[in-house]
């Protein structure tokens with residue numbers, strides 16, 4: 264008999280969320296971002312759930328080839344580009360578009376002899392200071408690429424650091440846009456700017472007016488990029504993690520629970536033991552009070568999360584016992600409400616779903 268934990272992936276929710284991205288950016292083409300095994304949802308399911316996307320974007324060249332094996336014929340974009348010159352031949356052979364963000368990559372392209380040209384995304388660093396050419400160096404980088412016969416379409420790209428915040432004090436999105444427009448001025452090429460937060464929240468600031476492509480990730484999986492809840496954006500959870508109660512302890516006032524004995528019951532309490540722990544991807548730092556559903560009723564984690572189990576307060580669900588259904592996140596319990604008390608984001612929880620958790624569709 265299998266351990267009762269299972270993650271259910273909702274392809275209909277992935278389709279719905281992709282349609283939301285399109286509705287928010289009707290004039291743009293959509294790269295559905297599927298890095299990190301489609302944020303934990305599986306590449307094979309992403310190929311089906313995002314069949315309507317214009318392209319798939321990720322960072323892992325080997326997974327990009329896997330997408331081709333799975334039958335994806337539309338564009339594929341490597342968001343970090345290529346890592347050494349040998350990747351270029353693979354990109355040409357499999358039609359992979361790649362980011363170009365540094366001098367070393369341009370030098371590799373200049374030295375390459377490729378059978379077909381490859382399309383690239385030239386990346387500008389507009390203040391995030393992660394990848395990309397400065398606005399001042401951008402036109403020169405563009406000119407060097409444009410001169411190469413092995414380079415096809417050049418799309419101009421940048422990435423927002425704070426698009427979920429209306430006016431970030433250190434680096435507002437408007438300032439990133441201003442720098443982008445300055446650096447890209449006069450270059451006759453398509454643009455790709457917005458992540459999920461840009462798609463959902465910054466349309467009014469011109470992030471999309473200037474965009475030929477958008478690059479939503481987290482919203483496609485039903486997580487919020489920040490700002491407001493996923494439900495307020497009309498997004499549906501694409502992953503539900505469920506398990507069951509496998510043990511019950513009736514403890515007295517003053518008794519303690521779990522490793523470290525950091526939780527002490529103030530009153531007699533029924534403690535439910537759930538077959539889910541940090542080795543399944545549940546955050547070990549989820550504190551007492553992190554929400555959980557037992558038989559559909561909202562209650563909370565008590566005691567420290569251990570490797571294979573966590574403990575919950577059954578007081579609000581007196582009828583619950585061994586075998587009762589537990590929802591850790593997903594339908595009925597937004598992943599962001601679990602991530603927040605654990606000091607993280609829904610992104611990290613999805614991506615950390617452990618390989619030992621069986622996955623089904625539903």
Ligand SMILES: *Cc1c(COP(=O)(O)O)cnc(C)c1O
Pocket residue numbers: 296298342422457458459460478479480481482488
């Ligand atoms: C991950 C990523 C995205 C998607 O970001 P979300 O916040 O998940 O929408 C878009 N663009 C780039 C370059 C990325 O690395």
